[in-house]
Amino acid sequence: MKVERIIFIVSIVLFLIKLNFTGKIINNLFVIYFSILSLIYLFGSNFILRVKKYNNIFFSTLAGMIYSIVLIGTIFKLMNWDNFSIYTKTGSFLNLILLLMLIIFYYKNEGEKKEYYKSIIKRSSIFMALLIILFFYKYR
């Protein structure tokens, strides 16, 4: 999906800027883009993650819910709002389990199913890298 890809790239760029600088404009854009992306993943994951006609409803809904938790955790941690550790801890734990499950299913299946699992593994690994960066981040 095109809209998801554009918002995803913009929000990653904003994340990298927010790591180094703080300011009113950057904070607003960062919060707005990340919350929009989390909403898109929560509600539209079954449309975004499907490859051609194949869709596994269990993995799509689970992945969408986990990604939305991870994205809200990044907002809370980088803005230094209260109780960010709940979101980051649960998000990283669930994302790790999802990644391990997906890697097993990726090597078991073939063809269209393999492409579907690959598309989720891509996004999951990017969010895992984002969480690892957040682990070493300290608010100044």
Next chain:
Amino acid sequence: MIELITGAIYEALFEVPGALVRWIFTKNKSFYKLLKEDSRWNVILSLLVIFILGIFIYNT
């Protein structure tokens, strides 16, 4: 089995509220047909319904 459970949760959370809104404003169409046809509009409308209801319940 696990797909059936998650499918039921997905339908109840993200499709039924939007389909209810569409069912109120359309004539001569069954609820079952509205659930199956154009399911992306169900998702968008249910997002709006959940937002409005959530704000309403939070304020009261």
